[in-house]
Amino acid sequence: MSSDAISIAIDCMGGDFGPSVTVPAALAFLRAHDAAQVVLVGQSDLLAPLLARHPDLAQRARVLHADEVVAMDESPTLALKNRKKSSMRLALNLVKEGAAQASVSAGNTGALMAMSRFVLKMLPEIDRPALCPVMPTMNGHVYMLDLGANVDCTAEHLLQFGIMGAMLAAALDHKAAPSVGLLNIGSEDIKGNEVVKQAGELLKNSGLNFIGNIEGDGIYKGEADVVVCDGFVGNVALKVSEGLAQMLAQSLKQEFSRNLLTRLAALAALPVLKHFKTRFDHRRYNGASLLGLRGVSIKSHGSADAFAFEQAIVRAYEAANNHVVERISACLANLRQRQGITPATGGENA
Amino acid sequence: MSSDAISIAIDCMGGDFGPSVTVPAALAFLRAHDAAQVVLVGQSDLLAPLLARHPDLAQRARVLHADEVVAMDESPTLALKNRKKSSMRLALNLVKEGAAQASVSAGNTGALMAMSRFVLKMLPEIDRPALCPVMPTMNGHVYMLDLGANVDCTAEHLLQFGIMGAMLAAALDHKAAPSVGLLNIGSEDIKGNEVVKQAGELLKNSGLNFIGNIEGDGIYKGEADVVVCDGFVGNVALKVSEGLAQMLAQSLKQEFSRNLLTRLAALAALPVLKHFKTRFDHRRYNGASLLGLRGVSIKSHGSADAFAFEQAIVRAYEAANNHVVERISACLANLRQRQGITPATGGENA
Numbered sequence: 001m002s003s004d005a006i007s008i009a010i011d012c013m014g015g016d017f018g019p020s021v022t023v024p025a026a027l028a029f030l031r032a033h034d035a036a037q038v039v040l041v042g043q044s045d046l047l048a049p050l051l052a053r054h055p056d057l058a059q060r061a062r063v064l065h066a067d068e069v070v071a072m073d074e075s076p077t078l079a080l081k082n083r084k085k086s087s088m089r090l091a092l093n094l095v096k097e098g099a100a101q102a103s104v105s106a107g108n109t110g111a112l113m114a115m116s117r118f119v120l121k122m123l124p125e126i127d128r129p130a131l132c133p134v135m136p137t138m139n140g141h142v143y144m145l146d147l148g149a150n151v152d153c154t155a156e157h158l159l160q161f162g163i164m165g166a167m168l169a170a171a172l173d174h175k176a177a178p179s180v181g182l183l184n185i186g187s188e189d190i191k192g193n194e195v196v197k198q199a200g201e202l203l204k205n206s207g208l209n210f211i212g213n214i215e216g217d218g219i220y221k222g223e224a225d226v227v228v229c230d231g232f233v234g235n236v237a238l239k240v241s242e243g244l245a246q247m248l249a250q251s252l253k254q255e256f257s258r259n260l261l262t263r264l265a266a267l268a269a270l271p272v273l274k275h276f277k278t279r280f281d282h283r284r285y286n287g288a289s290l291l292g293l294r295g296v297s298i299k300s301h302g303s304a305d306a307f308a309f310e311q312a313i314v315r316a317y318e319a320a321n322n323h324v325v326e327r328i329s330a331c332l333a334n335l336r337q338r339q340g341i342t343p344a345t346g347g348e349n350a
Numbered sequence: 351m352s353s354d355a356i357s358i359a360i361d362c363m364g365g366d367f368g369p370s371v372t373v374p375a376a377l378a379f380l381r382a383h384d385a386a387q388v389v390l391v392g393q394s395d396l397l398a399p400l401l402a403r404h405p406d407l408a409q410r411a412r413v414l415h416a417d418e419v420v421a422m423d424e425s426p427t428l429a430l431k432n433r434k435k436s437s438m439r440l441a442l443n444l445v446k447e448g449a450a451q452a453s454v455s456a457g458n459t460g461a462l463m464a465m466s467r468f469v470l471k472m473l474p475e476i477d478r479p480a481l482c483p484v485m486p487t488m489n490g491h492v493y494m495l496d497l498g499a500n501v502d503c504t505a506e507h508l509l510q511f512g513i514m515g516a517m518l519a520a521a522l523d524h525k526a527a528p529s530v531g532l533l534n535i536g537s538e539d540i541k542g543n544e545v546v547k548q549a550g551e552l553l554k555n556s557g558l559n560f561i562g563n564i565e566g567d568g569i570y571k572g573e574a575d576v577v578v579c580d581g582f583v584g585n586v587a588l589k590v591s592e593g594l595a596q597m598l599a600q601s602l603k604q605e606f607s608r609n610l611l612t613r614l615a616a617l618a619a620l621p622v623l624k625h626f627k628t629r630f631d632h633r634r635y636n637g638a639s640l641l642g643l644r645g646v647s648i649k650s651h652g653s654a655d656a657f658a659f660e661q662a663i664v665r666a667y668e669a670a671n672n673h674v675v676e677r678i679s680a681c682l683a684n685l686r687q688r689q690g691i692t693p694a695t696g697g698e699n700a
């Protein structure tokens with residue numbers, strides 16, 4: 001294996017389906033990315049035979065045996081304490097040691113967050129990782145953070161989310177100055193709660209391309225490349241979206257299977273409906289970034305299939321290849337300098 | 351006009367379309383509700399001719415002249431100070447005086463909230479009105495509050511929302527013990543922020559049919575009759591839903607108009623799609639209740655058409671006819687008694 005290639009450490013045992021999903025995804029990823037390498041972390045007696053069927057990829061893939069698996073319902077604290085030989089932990093260790101440049105896991109979210117934080121460590125001034133997924137919009141996609149890791153946020157936290165999200169968008173989408181919006185409410189007399197108001201002031205003076213407040217519907221209208229909110233609000237927004245989409249999809253199905261006539265109509269409409277479904281296929285958006293760490297750690301949905309899990313690996317690869325951690329570090333250092341030179345309430349507005 | 355009939359005071363000048371929507375809606379409402387009466391409040395030279403065309407309804411409808419209109423973009427504070435002769439204000443005055451049992455307006459939300467609070471007054475211990483709309487779910491509908499009026503909430507506020515929402519559901523849907531859910535997030539290691547955790551404890555000891563936490567997707571799954579959250583989260587959830595629904599509808603339209611074949615498919619699917627649209631027609635859910643007041647005040651969407659505005663009037667009628675204010679009062683009094691007898695941390699759990 002080449003020493004300067006990007007290598008992705010893959011927790012092959014995590015998620016609802018384990019190696020039957022993670023290994024095919026890793027192989028598909030390798031075929032599409034000539035320069036990339038992977039380390040398949042997990043039970044070698046399961047992984048090695050799957051890999052052996054693809055001798056053409058042997059040069060760019062290896063197996064690292066792990067004795068243990070973090071269970072999906074395991075307490076993060078206990079997992080951190082007891083699962084030191086787990087596939088999740090060993091994958092993160094590889095990133096820590098520099099043997100891999102990013103890790104991907106479909107395992108237990110809380111455990112992954114705790115382990116990522118413990119193994120990779122946080123960047124200076126960042127308390128805990130923010131979870132940043134990518135979501136479809138009318139005109140592309142949006143990065144939204146935090147999505148559940150940080151529920152009691154200060155204005156300073158929201159500012160950090162803005163920086164981390166902007167640097168992720170810059171790295172993954174090659175945008176020089178991604179637009180950052182602050183999720184707020186539009187009531188005429190009360191614009192947001194106190195923390196959000198303060199965060200708006202901080203973001204104005206951050207040097208980011210801050211475009212001000214956006215309301216909930218602005219997320220899907222694609223009003224900003226990055227949307228900043230606290231973890232409670234972000235989690236509710238994401239789950240509400242999932243619930244609504246599910247309700248609409250299920251009802252549409254019901255309407256089309258009402259009787260013979262509607263079933264014929266469904267037949268006629270099928271290609272269109274399929275195309276529509278592909279457009280918002282959540283699998284394409286799989287792979288949330290844990291930001292604020294000194295390394296790249298990507299969380300895949302637990303129920304991801306091979307296609308979805310491959311998207312998460314691609315995101316890990318792009319994040320590492322485009323130096324997202326270094327970008328965030330530099331931006332935070334720049335902010336410290338700005339805050340040292342210009343007061344937070346100063347008139348300078350980039 | 352009979353003195354014991356329910357009479358609804360209608361701000362006929364509010365909203366995007368004024369009398370051209372509000373008057374036909376009021377007339378349709380009267381035709382469907384034999385025992386009801388309305389007072390059409392607004393410019394009499396506009397309203398009287400519209401009413402004169404329907405002599406059969408003359409016994410149950412009258413016009414109350416108002417010189418002024420609250421503009422949609424007027425500051426609530428200024429509207430409260432300067433628009434004492436506005437249609438919005440006079441409609442609320444009628445409720446205050448007992449000449450009407452409920453009022454409906456499609457005007458400026460902030461102004462309506464400020465005026466409702468000033469004219470009707472709050473119930474004891476309630477600081478400001480909560481805004482409670484009704485939303486469709488997989489198996490019916492849900493009342494959600496607060497939707498934007500109260501952004502910095504205490505646990506006590508959330509408890510009050512639970513009481514007010516439950517009493518609204520009881521009044522409008524004739525349910526003896528509507529289920530109340532607390533909107534929360536499901537992250538494995540951190541269940542909600544501090545205020546929500548405390549609110550959960552208070553709701554457990556409230557005597558309400560509290561079913562515990564529900565996540566964002568549970569709203570549309572119909573997991574609870576009433577969903578409680580602070581105004582910031584509620585507003586975001588509502589707007590996110592609007593944005594997502596809009597994006598999906600627009601994309602579906604785009605897919606069906608892609609080429610001749612897809613247009614033919616659209617033709618075949620049209621009846622099904624229409625039926626689907628009717629099922630979630632937001633017009634059917636028009637009419638948010640301002641709760642916590644000593645009278646019934648209903649807010650219609652500003653862009654409501656006659657059908658939608660009529661639904662808001664119906665909701666006002668049902669709320670008044672089923673004594674929602676008295677129910678809330680009684681429930682709050684009951685709570686005070688419970689809190690006097692059992693400590694908030696007591697083991698009693700209804």
